[in-house]
Amino acid sequence: MPLPEAVNPVTATEPENDPLHDEFGAYVAAHGAPEIVEVLLPDTHGVLRGKWIPGGAGAKIWGDGVAIPLSIFGLDIWGREVEETGVHIETGDRDGICRPVPGTLKPVPWSPRPAAQVMLSMYEPNALSGEIPWELDPRHRLAMQLERLAARGLYPCVAFELEFYLLKPAPGPGGVPEPVFPASGNGPARQNMYSMSDLDAYAGLLHDIREAARIQGLPADTVISEAAPGQYEVNLYHRTDALAAADDAILLRRLIDGVARKHGVRASFMPKPFLDFAGSGMHVHVSLTDRDGHNAFGAGEAGDRLLRHGAAGLLATMADTALLYVPSYNGFRRLVPGSYAPTSVSWGYDNRAVAVRVPNGPAKARRLEHRIAGADAHPHLVLAAILAGMLEGIEKELEPPPPLTGNAYEQEAPRLSYDMGEAIAAFARSDFVARAFGAEYQRVFAIMKQAELAAFERRINPLEYETYL
Known part of the structure; x- marks a missing residue:
C-alpha cells in the first residue's frame, strides 16, 4: 500500500551526490555537535550492541567504520558467548567493520546530554574486495530477499505494528513487574480495548513518544490502547524501502524504551508477560509493487492470483520459519486460543483469528498482514522470512487452502507448534531455510536457540517449589 515516504529531517537537506561521510557534517550543521555518538548494532536477537564514541571523533565512523568483533552475532539473548557456534575464539575472534546505515543518524531526545545515534551493519574484511557483507548479520539476510524480489520486478511496501506494556519497575532483583493501571475508576484490571481514558492516563508519556519519533524522523502513525491494562x-506508516521499514521498527523499540525510562516506568516488548492478559505481537503488513510503483496485488485477477500465491507460500513455510517469528521461550506462551494471536497455519479475509490476514480496503491498498511474530522478534529476520515465504509461493505458483471465516480457533487447520524445541528442530532440518538464509546462518541460529532453550529448561519453576517443598 504505497504511501508518501516519511521525511527524515536529518538527511532531507543533503545533496544527493554528497559522499556518505558528509552525513555527519550535515547532522552537526542541523543539530549542533553531539557530545557522544551512540553506535547501534542489532545482534541476532534484535538486542542492540555497540559503543559510545565521542562526538569529536564522529566523522571517523563514516570514514574508517567501527571495529566490533564478528562474534557479536554468536552471543545468546543474555549476551554470553555460545561456544558451540564456532565463531568466537576458535576464529581468533576477529573484528568486523561496521558501517553506518544511511538515514539512521538521529538525535536522542531522551538523553540527558546532547547525543546522536546511528545504526550499523557488519562487514567482513576480505582480501580480494576489501570487505563483504557478514553473513550472520540479519540485515544482510533481508537484503538478499529484496534482491531476489527485485529480479522478478517486485518491490515490497511494508509497515510494522508494535505492541508493548508499560510496567512499574520490578521490586528488586528477580521481582515480577506489574503493569501500570490507568486510573479510570472503572473497576479492577480488565480488558479495555481502544480506551480513550487509558490513552489520557499516560498522555504525557505517549505524546513524548510521538514527539521523539517526529524529532528522529520515524514515521509513527496511530497510537492505540490495546487489550490489557498498560x-x-x-x-508505523508503510514504507517502500523495506530495509528502512525494519530499521524503523528496531529504532522505535529503543525510542519507546528510552522515553518510558525518562517517565519512571519500563516499556516491555516481552511477548507474554502476564498469563491472564493478552500478549504483545509485531504485525507486519506487506504488499508488492511493480516497477512503476503500482500495487501488484491490486491488479485485477492477476493481482488476486499473486496474492494467493504469496499467502500460500507463507503457509507452506510457516512451520519451518516459526522460530524466526517466535524466537523466545516466552513467545510460545502467547500463541493461545482466543487471544487474537494465531494458533493455526491459516489465512483469511478480514479475520483477526488467522495467521495471515487480508485486510479490507481498496485494491490499491491490498496487502497481507502477517500476525505471528512476537513483539521481541528481530524485525529484519521476520521480514526476511515473510518475503522468502511469499517468494516460495510465487515461484512455485502455490495455491492456498480455502480461507477461514469466523472463529479460526475452533476450525480444522494445521496447528502452530507451542513448543520451542519443535520449532528449533523444524528450522534446523528445513531445506527451505537453508536455501533462503544459507546453511551457515541456519546452523548458527539453531545452535544459539537450542542453547537458550537449554538454559530455561535447567531452571526450576517456582510452582515446583510451591508444590513439592
Missing part, C-alpha cells in the same frame, strides 16, 4: 500499540 498495553499500547504504535503503528
Whole structure:
C-alpha cells in the first residue's frame, strides 16, 4: 500500500551526490555537535550492541567504520558467548567493520546530554574486495530477499505494528513487574480495548513518544490502547524501502524504551508477560509493487492470483520459519486460543483469528498482514522470512487452502507448534531455510536457540517449589 515516504529531517537537506561521510557534517550543521555518538548494532536477537564514541571523533565512523568483533552475532539473548557456534575464539575472534546505515543518524531526545545515534551493519574484511557483507548479520539476510524480489520486478511496501506494556519497575532483583493501571475508576484490571481514558492516563508519556519519533524522523502513525491494562500499540506508516521499514521498527523499540525510562516506568516488548492478559505481537503488513510503483496485488485477477500465491507460500513455510517469528521461550506462551494471536497455519479475509490476514480496503491498498511474530522478534529476520515465504509461493505458483471465516480457533487447520524445541528442530532440518538464509546462518541460529532453550529448561519453576517443598 504505497504511501508518501516519511521525511527524515536529518538527511532531507543533503545533496544527493554528497559522499556518505558528509552525513555527519550535515547532522552537526542541523543539530549542533553531539557530545557522544551512540553506535547501534542489532545482534541476532534484535538486542542492540555497540559503543559510545565521542562526538569529536564522529566523522571517523563514516570514514574508517567501527571495529566490533564478528562474534557479536554468536552471543545468546543474555549476551554470553555460545561456544558451540564456532565463531568466537576458535576464529581468533576477529573484528568486523561496521558501517553506518544511511538515514539512521538521529538525535536522542531522551538523553540527558546532547547525543546522536546511528545504526550499523557488519562487514567482513576480505582480501580480494576489501570487505563483504557478514553473513550472520540479519540485515544482510533481508537484503538478499529484496534482491531476489527485485529480479522478478517486485518491490515490497511494508509497515510494522508494535505492541508493548508499560510496567512499574520490578521490586528488586528477580521481582515480577506489574503493569501500570490507568486510573479510570472503572473497576479492577480488565480488558479495555481502544480506551480513550487509558490513552489520557499516560498522555504525557505517549505524546513524548510521538514527539521523539517526529524529532528522529520515524514515521509513527496511530497510537492505540490495546487489550490489557498498560498495553499500547504504535503503528508505523508503510514504507517502500523495506530495509528502512525494519530499521524503523528496531529504532522505535529503543525510542519507546528510552522515553518510558525518562517517565519512571519500563516499556516491555516481552511477548507474554502476564498469563491472564493478552500478549504483545509485531504485525507486519506487506504488499508488492511493480516497477512503476503500482500495487501488484491490486491488479485485477492477476493481482488476486499473486496474492494467493504469496499467502500460500507463507503457509507452506510457516512451520519451518516459526522460530524466526517466535524466537523466545516466552513467545510460545502467547500463541493461545482466543487471544487474537494465531494458533493455526491459516489465512483469511478480514479475520483477526488467522495467521495471515487480508485486510479490507481498496485494491490499491491490498496487502497481507502477517500476525505471528512476537513483539521481541528481530524485525529484519521476520521480514526476511515473510518475503522468502511469499517468494516460495510465487515461484512455485502455490495455491492456498480455502480461507477461514469466523472463529479460526475452533476450525480444522494445521496447528502452530507451542513448543520451542519443535520449532528449533523444524528450522534446523528445513531445506527451505537453508536455501533462503544459507546453511551457515541456519546452523548458527539453531545452535544459539537450542542453547537458550537449554538454559530455561535447567531452571526450576517456582510452582515446583510451591508444590513439592
